[in-house]
Amino acid sequence: MRLVISRCSVDYEGRLAAHLPLATRLLMIKGDGSVLVHSDGGSYKPLNWMTPPCALAEVAPEETEAAEGATIVWVVRNAKSGDALRIVIHEVLHDSSHDLGVDPGLVKDGVEAHLQRLLAEHIHTLGDGYSLVRREYMTAIGPVDILCKDEGGGHVAVEIKRRGEIDGVEQLTRYLELLNRDPALAPVTGVFAAQLIKPQARTLATDRGIRCVTLDYDDLKGIDTSASRLF
Missing domain, CATH: 3.40.1350.10 (Trna Endonuclease; Chain: A, domain 1)
Structure with missing residues (x-):
């Protein structure tokens, strides 16, 4: 699992459009390929996400994005629907990867x-x-x-x-x-x-x-x- 804390904006492009303005957020990339965008509130529900099968590509920011301070852009695209998350990163505050191993699964009551x-x-x-x-x-x-x-x-x-x-x-x-x-x-x-x-x-x-x-x-x-x- 990769955890990135960054100042970023996020746009969801697909059957619906959604925009998260520039703020500090946690970006989570899980081993199954899913990408989740979290804030420091709202309990455990992500603000936005992309489920597998999907692919993440790092691209250079567009000219207007770079002028506003963006350093890198993540484009996460779903292989089935074509929907995409465009995560425009201005500053990376933390970036770490962790091997969680095989999870034994949820043990219910x-x-x-x-x-x-x-x-x-x-x-x-x-x-x-x-x-x-x-x-x-x-x-x-x-x-x-x-x-x-x-x-x-x-x-x-x-x-x-x-x-x-x-x-x-x-x-x-x-x-x-x-x-x-x-x-x-x-x-x-x-x-x-x-x-x-x-x-x-x-x-x-x-x-x-x-x-x-x-x-x-x-x-x-x-x-x-x-x-x-x-x-």
Whole structure:
């Protein structure tokens, strides 16, 4: 992983346009080729990013950029969509590379891990015609619990929690924003699945077009709990 702290401006060029004016930011180049632009706020969400497959080229600044103090320009272009990040660097404050080795992967809470496995095995719980694409579908900002297809063949990202709260909806929103940039997947809809979903989280999910599903752990395991019920 390469970490560069620099004074830079950033332009996203593609299906949409976005501009970050000159400021001090962290540029992160990961081993998978993804490039992320971070500020010192906004939690862990990058201000902008480019996911693999992409290529980074260092080019000389244009005449007007050089006149404004730019020393080098990074052009990060996605091989599939052609979208590009143009990062105009004025000053490098830090530049280091680190070998993080092979990551063992995310170890989830036992119940959430079991829910994910069971829901993947019984993906039809989400609706007739649903089919599993894969568990732990990796993105530049972390793995989506389940990526599947609905009865119409559209992709669906599923975030699974034991207790469904606002943070979980925000997490799924970020995944959806990223996944919908990939023309091979878009349009991607979302399902927020939990054993218990707080009212505030359900309201936020509904407002963002995310479907909420309450999971019954025993039902997914195929356990008949009638013996423990009075009626």
